[in-house]
Amino acid sequence: MTTADILSRVDHTLLSTTATLDDIRAVCDDGIRFSVASVCIPPCFVKEAKEYVGDKLKICTVIGFPNGYNTPAVKAFEAEEAVKNGADEIDMVIPVGRVRAREYDAVLEEIRAVKAACHGRVLKVIIETCLLTAEEKIKLCEIVSLSGADYIKTSTGFSTGGATFEDIDLMAHHVSPGLKIKAAGGIGSFEDAKRMIELGADRLGTSRLVKLMKNDNSHSSY
16 A cells, blocks of 8 residues: 555644635645545635635535534535535535534434535544444444434544544444545554455545655555
8 A cells, every 4th residue: 555545544633723725725736636535614704715725625624513503404504505515525514513413314314404505515423432432433323324314524723632442443344335445643653554344444634644745755566
């Protein structure tokens, strides 16, 4: 597996609250240079970023981020707005409190509402694994599998933990065929990225791998 293979699965991410449009354009430039899957950026920059990159790069953005406790109607509106502004992919955060309360039907309905608002764009569902029990993670594999979403995603990167090998392995054993897995949060090396892919991750949310490539062009294969 080459670094190019790994980078082709990366959502190169900049979600800092202090990011400027110049910062976003720089991330887009890096995304194009290293042929990543997409850049994941704040919703307020989607329109300008899409105009900047055109068809050279996919633009991903986040919905209900990072806490997930917006109402379903607000999340659906956010998704509609993002798509209108040019987003190719949407990463939404579920309401973890409803999961903890076992309000699983409400979670499923919300995901389906956001998926409808994506109008065919890719939807990734962030379940924030670091806040969940193993039982809850397994249940969410079932719910997201039923929802029509395209991916189940581990983490926002803004909570108490990120992706772990154990969580990717658990997801790979419990999602339905066709539902892909995105590992995000704390992926700091190509070795870790390769292991995540081997365990079942199809997409990786990280900013560090591109930074490593910019600082050291000696990487070739893993």
